Each structure stands twice: as structure tokens, then as C-alpha cells.
Amino acid sequence: MRRNRLARILVVLALVVLAVATMASVRGGDPGAPAWRGSTKACRAHPMAHVHDPTRLVLEERCSTFVGRVKQVRFVPAFDDLKITLVPTAEMRRYLPDANGGVLVADVIATDQTTVSPPPVGSQVTVSGAWVKDKATKTAMMLPAYRVVVDNAGAVTIRGRSEENHGPSTPRELHLSVATEPRVVVGGEIHARIRARWSLFGALTPASQIHLFTEMTTGNGEGVRWKAVETDTRGIANLRLVAIQVPATYKLTVYAAPSGESLSVTKLIHVAKR
Numbered sequence: 001m002r003r004n005r006l007a008r009i010l011v012v013l014a015l016v017v018l019a020v021a022t023m024a025s026v027r028g029g030d031p032g033a034p035a036w037r038g039s040t041k042a043c044r045a046h047p048m049a050h051v052h053d054p055t056r057l058v059l060e061e062r063c064s065t066f067v068g069r070v071k072q073v074r075f076v077p078a079f080d081d082l083k084i085t086l087v088p089t090a091e092m093r094r095y096l097p098d099a100n101g102g103v104l105v106a107d108v109i110a111t112d113q114t115t116v117s118p119p120p121v122g123s124q125v126t127v128s129g130a131w132v133k134d135k136a137t138k139t140a141m142m143l144p145a146y147r148v149v150v151d152n153a154g155a156v157t158i159r160g161r162s163e164e165n166h167g168p169s170t171p172r173e174l175h176l177s178v179a180t181e182p183r184v185v186v187g188g189e190i191h192a193r194i195r196a197r198w199s200l201f202g203a204l205t206p207a208s209q210i211h212l213f214t215e216m217t218t219g220n221g222e223g224v225r226w227k228a229v230e231t232d233t234r235g236i237a238n239l240r241l242v243a244i245q246v247p248a249t250y251k252l253t254v255y256a257a258p259s260g261e262s263l264s265v266t267k268l269i270h271v272a273k274r
Contacts, residue, residue, distance in 0.1 A: 179192070
């Protein structure tokens with residue numbers, strides 16, 4: 001009799017443990033990432049290229065697509081990136097962990113802003129890119145988000161944009177140059193002077209307030225340092241970095257996209273022992 005009662009108690013306890021484990025799995029487990037939509041040719045093989053400090057992230061899905069309504073669009077000058085906050089559609093809610101607070105941030109990095117335009121607030125968009133998890137905050141993000149399609153463009157009023165036709169814009173071209181010492185010792189300061197100028201009808205004039213994204217990479221293209229700067233009224237931006245890398249030759253690349261066209265200039269820097 002006791003044996004039967006003990007067996008029943010053990011069965012009930014096992015069922016309770018299973019139910020609790022199942023609820024914890026559903027509520028606190030990793031919901032995964034939404035699947036990729038569209039041609040797989042558009043999916044990047046190496047999505048973390050040009051993403052600053054990628055070790056802070058866990059790449060959960062190389063190719064993913066998310067659908068939501070644009071709640072906010074803001075430019076973050078610290079790393080020259082565009083953050084699009086999205087409220088998910090009903091089918092997308094299950095992919096967001098509790099840490100997200102019901103929204104997803106799609107991050108358009110500097111090198112993709114020539115092909116991705118900021119969507120209007122209130123529009124519904126389909127965003128594709130890499131699905132990552134921030135190690136510190138445990139939030140899911142689309143980073144980088146390199147394809148943004150506005151699904152209801154005809155139903156959204158874009159405020160603050162003039163539709164007047166003032167004729168063709170005056171053609172001008174941005175020129176970038178960077179000057180720096182070719183050699184610096186470990187622990188020393190890398191000082192790069194970046195100059196931006198507009199070329200108009202053969203004349204060069206300073207290009208002020210140009211957002212620049214700088215990246216130092218190793219010989220195999222792996223990023224090791226990142227920083228965003230902006231030119232002053234003279235078209236000059238001064239970049240200062242401490243050479244904390246191991247001795248080697250690195251490539252400093254400066255990116256700009258002032259008129260929807262990508263532009264970059266590079267410089268080799270040798271970090272040497274003392």
C-alpha cells in the first residue's frame with residue numbers, strides 16, 4: 001500500500017517538474033531567429049565585417065528577416081550608425097526575448113548607409129540582416145541590417161520632405177585624404193588628419209560636417225579598432241587612437257557616404273615594438 005502511494009507521489013512530482021521545466025523553456029528559453037526571406041544570394045557570408053566590437057555579440061543567425069512597424073529612427077554619432085526601433089507584427093513577437101521589452105533594434109552600420117535609406121516613422125518594414133544577441137544585455141538585434149523594404153509606402157505620410165522640383169542638383173564630388181605617421185610604437189598615439197573637400201567645376205572647397213567612420217583592420221581584414229569622427233568647418237577631422245594592438249602592419253580605412261555614394265580612403269600603419 002505504501003509502495004503504491006509512494007509510486008503515485010513520485011509520478012505526480014515528475015509531472016510537476018516536467019510542467020515547470022516546460023514553462024521555463026517556453027518563457028525563458030531562446031526563441032530562435034526568424035527565417036530569411038527572399039533570394040539567398042543577398043545573404044552575406046561574413047555579416048560581421050565592419051561591425052564595431054563584434055566580440056560583444058553572439059551571432060545566432062547569419063541570415064534573418066524581421067517585420068515590424070517603425071517606432072523610432074535615430075542616428076548615433078559614436079559609431080556613425082542608424083538605429084531603427086521596430087514594433088513586431090503578431091507573427092514576429094515570439095522571436096523577441098523578454099530583455100527586448102517588446103521591440104527590436106535594426107542597426108544599419110556606416111558602410112551600409114549608402115544603400116539603406118531611413119524608413120519613415122509609422123511605416124511597416126521588412127528588414128533583413130544578421131540576428132545577434134548582445135552578451136551584456138541579452139537583447140536580440142538585427143545587426144547589421146542591410147536590407148530595409150517599406151511595405152506600405154503609399155499609406156505613409158513622410159513629413160518634412162519637400163516635393164518641389166528645383167531642377168537638377170549641381171554636380172559635386174567629395175575628395176578624401178588622410179595623413180598619418182607610417183610607424184608608431186606599441187602604446188603610442190596614432191594621429192590621423194583626415195581632410196574632406198568638395199570638387200565643384202574644378203574648384204576645391206572644404207566639406208564640413210561630413211560623418212566619417214574609421215576602421216583599423218589586420219592583414220586578413222579582421223577589424224581591431226573603430227571610431228566615428230566628423231569634419232569641422234575647415235573640412236578637417238582629427239583622429240586619435242592608442243596603438244594597443246600587437247606589433248604588425250594594419251590598414252586604416254576611412255569611410256564616407258555624403259550623397260548616397262560610398263567613398264573610402266586607406267592608409268597603412270606599422271605598429272612596432274619599442
